[in-house]
Amino acid sequence: MTSDSSSSKSLRRQVCPPSPTISPAQAIADAWKRESQENQEKWRKLDAEVKIRYSTPRRADRKTKM
Numbered sequence: 001m002t003s004d005s006s007s008s009k010s011l012r013r014q015v016c017p018p019s020p021t022i023s024p025a026q027a028i029a030d031a032w033k034r035e036s037q038e039n040q041e042k043w044r045k046l047d048a049e050v051k052i053r054y055s056t057p058r059r060a061d062r063k064t065k066m
Helices: 002-015 024-034 037-055
Strands: none
Touching: none
């Protein structure tokens, strides 16, 4: 029985080779390519809105509560 378990372990290694590691940037790029054109446009629109929201200067005339 010992030979069976060792042979099954080696078989598992042959069947499921480790996948090559890719960088996080490459994973994001691959996911972006799989997005539909419609979803890409939605993301671009949201990104532009967030950029405007966070890049506009705050009002300097805010009054404190005290």
